[in-house]
Amino acid sequence: MNRILFPLIFLWLFSNALYAQKREIDFHAIKYWQRLGKYGISANGKKVFYESISGSNIILTVCDINGSNKKEYRNAYNAAFTNDSRFLFFNTKDTLHQISLLTGKDSTTVGITDLHIPGGTGRRWLTYMKGGDLILRDYKTETERNYGKVVNFKLNQQGTVLLLQRDSGICWVDLSNNKSIIIYRGDKIRKMAFNPKGNRIVFLSGEDNAIELFRYQPDYKYAQILARNSSEGIMSGFTLAEHELEFSANNELVMCQLERQERKLSPDSLLITKDVDIWSYKDDFLQSQQLNILKGYLKRQYHMVVSYSSGKVLQLENDSMILIGKPGNTIALVKTYKNEDETYWNQSQVPFHRIISLKDGRVIDSIPGNGNIYSIQLSPSGKYITWFDKTDKSFFCYEIKTNRVRRLLPGFIYEEDNPEWNDKITPFIVFDWTDEDRSILVYDKYDIWQIDPLFKTVPVCLTGKYGRRHHIAFRLIAGINGKNVLRERDTVVAAILSDADKYNGFYSLSLNTENSIGNLSLQPYLYYFPGQFASLPPPAPRRAENTSMFILQRQSDREAPNVVVTSDFRNFLVISDLHPEHDYKWHKAELLHWKSDDGRVQRGVLYMPEQLDTLKEYPIIFNYYEESSDERFKYKMPGLSAVNVNIPWYVSRDYLIFVPDIIRRKGENGRSALITVESAAKMLTNKYAWINKGRMGLQGQSFGGTMTNYIITHSSLFAAAQSNAGRSDFVSGFGGIGFGDKSLQNVHEIGQNFLGTTPWEGADIYIENSPVFSIEKVVTPLLIRHNQADQAVNFSQGIELFTALRRAGKKVWLLQYDQETHIMSDGNERSRDFSIRQQQFFDHYLKKRPAPLWMIEGVPATLKGIRSGLEIDTQARVP
Numbered sequence: 001m002n003r004i005l006f007p008l009i010f011l012w013l014f015s016n017a018l019y020a021q022k023r024e025i026d027f028h029a030i031k032y033w034q035r036l037g038k039y040g041i042s043a044n045g046k047k048v049f050y051e052s053i054s055g056s057n058i059i060l061t062v063c064d065i066n067g068s069n070k071k072e073y074r075n076a077y078n079a080a081f082t083n084d085s086r087f088l089f090f091n092t093k094d095t096l097h098q099i100s101l102l103t104g105k106d107s108t109t110v111g112i113t114d115l116h117i118p119g120g121t122g123r124r125w126l127t128y129m130k131g132g133d134l135i136l137r138d139y140k141t142e143t144e145r146n147y148g149k150v151v152n153f154k155l156n157q158q159g160t161v162l163l164l165q166r167d168s169g170i171c172w173v174d175l176s177n178n179k180s181i182i183i184y185r186g187d188k189i190r191k192m193a194f195n196p197k198g199n200r201i202v203f204l205s206g207e208d209n210a211i212e213l214f215r216y217q218p219d220y221k222y223a224q225i226l227a228r229n230s231s232e233g234i235m236s237g238f239t240l241a242e243h244e245l246e247f248s249a250n251n252e253l254v255m256c257q258l259e260r261q262e263r264k265l266s267p268d269s270l271l272i273t274k275d276v277d278i279w280s281y282k283d284d285f286l287q288s289q290q291l292n293i294l295k296g297y298l299k300r301q302y303h304m305v306v307s308y309s310s311g312k313v314l315q316l317e318n319d320s321m322i323l324i325g326k327p328g329n330t331i332a333l334v335k336t337y338k339n340e341d342e343t344y345w346n347q348s349q350v351p352f353h354r355i356i357s358l359k360d361g362r363v364i365d366s367i368p369g370n371g372n373i374y375s376i377q378l379s380p381s382g383k384y385i386t387w388f389d390k391t392d393k394s395f396f397c398y399e400i401k402t403n404r405v406r407r408l409l410p411g412f413i414y415e416e417d418n419p420e421w422n423d424k425i426t427p428f429i430v431f432d433w434t435d436e437d438r439s440i441l442v443y444d445k446y447d448i449w450q451i452d453p454l455f456k457t458v459p460v461c462l463t464g465k466y467g468r469r470h471h472i473a474f475r476l477i478a479g480i481n482g483k484n485v486l487r488e489r490d491t492v493v494a495a496i497l498s499d500a501d502k503y504n505g506f507y508s509l510s511l512n513t514e515n516s517i518g519n520l521s522l523q524p525y526l527y528y529f530p531g532q533f534a535s536l537p538p539p540a541p542r543r544a545e546n547t548s549m550f551i552l553q554r555q556s557d558r559e560a561p562n563v564v565v566t567s568d569f570r571n572f573l574v575i576s577d578l579h580p581e582h583d584y585k586w587h588k589a590e591l592l593h594w595k596s597d598d599g600r601v602q603r604g605v606l607y608m609p610e611q612l613d614t615l616k617e618y619p620i621i622f623n624y625y626e627e628s629s630d631e632r633f634k635y636k637m638p639g640l641s642a643v644n645v646n647i648p649w650y651v652s653r654d655y656l657i658f659v660p661d662i663i664r665r666k667g668e669n670g671r672s673a674l675i676t677v678e679s680a681a682k683m684l685t686n687k688y689a690w691i692n693k694g695r696m697g698l699q700g701q702s703f704g705g706t707m708t709n710y711i712i713t714h715s716s717l718f719a720a721a722q723s724n725a726g727r728s729d730f731v732s733g734f735g736g737i738g739f740g741d742k743s744l745q746n747v748h749e750i751g752q753n754f755l756g757t758t759p760w761e762g763a764d765i766y767i768e769n770s771p772v773f774s775i776e777k778v779v780t781p782l783l784i785r786h787n788q789a790d791q792a793v794n795f796s797q798g799i800e801l802f803t804a805l806r807r808a809g810k811k812v813w814l815l816q817y818d819q820e821t822h823i824m825s826d827g828n829e830r831s832r833d834f835s836i837r838q839q840q841f842f843d844h845y846l847k848k849r850p851a852p853l854w855m856i857e858g859v860p861a862t863l864k865g866i867r868s869g870l871e872i873d874t875q876a877r878v879p
């Protein structure tokens with residue numbers, strides 16, 4: 001027994017000794033934290049490159065697909081493989097490197113800038129500037145062409161034509177024979193664009209307010225004017241705008257932008273003063289919102305299309321009509337410009353939709369305004385319009401040719417597991433269409449459906465309702481099969497995420513059939529899953545152009561994102577080896593489920609030191625923002641606590657962080673958060689003796705700040721709380737303006753706050769949810785951070801709470817940062833200052849450390865910008 005026990009004890013002591021040698025995460029670590037940068041895979045799937053970035057230093061690593069034969073290049077950037085898989089190009093300072101993937105030979109060219117390897121089928125060329133000249137290199141023949149000084153240039157996707165913009169005009173170069181012709185003489189050239197076939201161009205040229213649109217193709221002698229401000233079809237008061245140009249998929253329509261001409265109006269004879277805003281109940285938009293819109297009035301741009309062949313202009317947008325999505329080849333969908341934030345109570349603001357023919361501008365049909373319709377979309381080929389109707393929770397399709405509406409997916413897959421579903425959310429999401437609009441691919445919460453828009457066949461659940469039965473979500477990965485357009489019986493790849501444990505993986509599905517799901521490959525990592533995260537999801541997997549080999553990222557709570565490759569989405573080979581967390585006191589995460597007092601199953605993620613000492617007692621901070629448990633395996637980057645507490649920073653200092661899901665419920669968000677957080681605190685302290693129940697804290701931003709404010713006015717469990725930009729009074733907040741000086745009634749009634757009523761119809765609900773009405777119950781010291789320039793949650797909300805607590809003799813501080821808004825800028829001196837003060841606050845109340853002087857004495861306005869108050873008090877005074 002001793003022979004077994006002794007090695008185990010030795011191993012435990014050794015690992016703890018190693019952990020004790022690891023460092024806390026500090027500002028230097030944040031600045032120089034090693035992270036994965038750009039990565040790529042060669043077209044033949046045999047080579048990989050990836051960047052490792054630390055501060056301003058970049059290391060480019062190139063290796064075989066199995067991770068062998070690694071070669072590093074320091075301070076390299078702009079890396080790209082050639083499409084024949086023969087070379088890798090990249091820059092170091094002013095040097096171009098051409099690495100042979102066969103021999104490893106590094107051929108260099110000094111004195112180059114602006115390296116660019118074009119995409120598309122014509123990737124035999126690369127371009128760069130050398131000595132101020134444009135150089136076009138054919139890497140297949142190892143030859144170069146010097147085109148001298150240029151202002152700008154553009155290469156078509158096919159690699160057959162090069163446009164050169166010089167001070168004197170535009171030159172068209174046929175790369176098959178290197179012959180060039182001047183197609184336009186003049187300066188003030190604004191934008192240039194090729195059509196998809198690469199045999200036509202359009203460009204803008206001219207002075208401000210006199211811009212003209214030109215077209216050119218090889219059988220023209222010179223470029224021709226296609227449209228100007230006086231063209232028929234452009235409404236009075238509008239002019240061509242400098243904006244990117246784009247062709248339609250059929251090469252016929254040119255999409256461009258207009259802007260409003262500045263109008264100088266003379267004041268009327270009765271005007272006494274210009275210093276009055278007149279608010280009227282008849283206005284569609286509040287006067288404040290109108291003034292805000294007016295600031296960008298001359299900057300707003302309006303869509304129009306021009307027929308390349310005929311020059312016919314069709315203006316799609318004006319001050320009363322806006323475009324939905326992109327125009328198709330023949331059809332555009334537009335809607336009336338209304339104050340849609342008010343549609344839930346004001347039917348006059350419900351927009352109606354028009355289907356416009358792009359051939360002649362004719363209104364093919366109109367869809368009457370309906371406040372129950374959401375997510376209205378035009379199909380890619382312009383044959384159908386789809387929408388979700390919240391009335392009977394069904395998905396509908398309108399066939400333009402026949403004017404017929406069909407109900408495609410009924411409410412039998414409505415989210416019955418969330419009966420308090422917010423009716424602003426649609427349970428069906430259109431992912432894509434197959435070729436020629438033959439079928440629609442649609443998600444519900446868990447499964448994927450393929451639907452015939454004509455409803456001649458019954459909808460096919462591609463995942464066989466497996467997702468709903470097992471609470472596993474399936475989501476297709478766009479473009480993963482290397483095709484721009486899906487065909488009816490293609491094989492596709494879906495990312496999968498388990499609701500129970502947040503394991504992630506992939507599964508291949510055949511379209512147009514109910515797949516028999518089995519043997520799922522779910523792993524305790526995060527690879528990719530779209531649209532499920534509070535922060536950005538990892539990038540989607542990418543396919544090698546000429547083979548079924550894929551490159552993607554893999555990460556977990558304990559492993560930094562690294563490059564992996566796979567051919568089957570079941571077996572993954574790790575290529576990079578980035579583990580900056582190994583040098584620091586790191587964390588591990590555990591997903592926990594428990595039942596609250598109201599009988600609901602709750603869940604959250606506990607972050608704790610990777611070498612947890614169960615003989616110690618740890619303080620814990622509860623942090624929350626709606627639902628975040630899907631991020632259980634997401635790698636948390638060290639950083640400043642500019643918004644929420646930075647988990648790696650605090651855990652490396654022996655704090656625990658618990659992030660529970662807060663389910664928003666109509667009229668009782670605050671109570672829901674209170675029940676969730678209090679029950680979590682009791683569950684954790686009952687389950688784990690190493691959590692100190694007397695040293696529990698709260699922290700949240702925005703919605704999370706609002707919930708923090710509510711919890712401290714209804715609970716005595718917590719020793720400290722820190723609230724950022726939270727609401728404190730829904731009664732006064734209801735009448736406020738924000739988000740572009742719009743009314744905040746929408747936000748309170750049906751938005752994130754979800755009170756479900758007005759203050760005059762449900763005063764009790766507003767009072768119950770408003771922390772400021774329960775000030776007398778507060779026993780928890782509170783640190784508020786709220787900035788005057790906050791346009792989402794008015795600064796007055798923070799002031800109301802602070803002044804009420806101050807008057808009641810409660811311990812409260814408020815930090816206001818100049819030049820900061822709702823979300824603090826990350827990485828500047830202000831967010832650094834706040835991160836330090838936040839930690840000092842928690843260290844005092846949760847670790848019983850001496851308080852800083854700013855908490856004891858404050859900092860008078862006369863010493864703003866002179867005295868920090870960050871010094872730690874040496875007299876053991878209590879704030």
